[in-house]
Amino acid sequence: MSLSIVIPALNEARALPATLATLPKQAEVIVVDGNSSDDTARLARRWGATQITTPPGRARQMNAGAAAARGEYLLFLHADTLLPGQTARLVTTALQHHHWGRFDVSLQGRHPMLAVIGAMMNLRSRLTGIATGDQGLFMRRSAFMAVGGFPEQPLMEDIALSKRLKELGPPACLRQRVITSGRRWENHGVWRTIWLMWRLRFAYWRGAEPQRLAERYR
Template sequence: MTSLSIVVPVLDEAAGIVATLEALAPLRARGAELIVVDGGSRDATMARAQGLADVVIDGPRGRARQMNAGAAVARAPTLLFLHADTRLPEGADRLIAQALGVAPLAWGRFDVAIEGRSRMLRVVAAMMNGRSRLTGIATGDQAMFMTRAAFEAAGGFPDQPLMEDIELSARLKRLHAPVCLHERVITSGRRWEQRGVWRTIMLMWRLRLLYALGVSADRLAPWYR
């Protein structure tokens, strides 16, 4: 039986989905289950994913809903939620198994490196990793992983269009402190560079602050888009 299910939510990722899934082939060869959940792509994402994943399903639109849909069909006792533009470090499956081998209710994440031209992206990644260690809150860019028991005890991802990773982290944190692995996932900096690094930093800080003050994710989502 597989011990790890990797859930990848996608939307219009035809340009990069093959590279993303091929990079996960070594984990599949060692028994990991790979699940792709499409949120209504209008390109060839689903067609290109066929044969490169164990399960490819058409799920409800919205990252939180897609990840919950993937978790619902996953067969393994450990879940890893991976963004389509993020690459795992070598031996990620073994690192996760070691990290979660000591607690019945456990979860964690990797450090992150942001790929791009701007040197500021290194600073952004360092701030994300440091803040996560300090607060015990992870983001989806850090490839969150958890036991199924922890995922279910926390109620899964909340049905909201933004900050679903922050909210789930807060719930998981009440169950168990996260395991913060130093090994890095590499995520794309395209969002930062398209919008401007400093502009994106200020936007995310503002959104996080407003969310912490009680502003709903539904109200904040249009600002993020």
């Protein structure tokens, strides 16, 4: 199998089936459960995914999934994110010319600002060469190994990995979109969440400890 899809999950029984239904049949699928208290692990197995369990922590879970994967290419996907059609072809084609890449993203929800937020995330990613986990990060296994995988920190692990991967080359920025849930934005308030995320990113850029930022994020 040339493509392995790694999905870290924690109590995602509600969102996971829809995500699994969009995955390319030719890909290896690994769901890494962080000791969920709901049916996440059982649902993953029922859908035919390889299911492994680790202590919770998104970076730790994704690293464990990558270690278990057999594919030449790795795609890290949030449990509430839907992939576009022809994902396997898009990823494998992009990785013929790049070490890594990501998709554009659309945030799903009722609030009209979610479309603006998604557009700004995509623009910022193109300008900076930094991608987030919401955008479906993918890479060659060799690139993932070369940078040491995800740093096992409680927040901003995707930003940290992007910075490492940029040293190998710029990302492939695919215009095909993944659709990810805007539930956090709506549950916590869109404007409040925008302000919080910008403050956290600025603090991280200034060198703040990820553990302290994670406490503020919760």
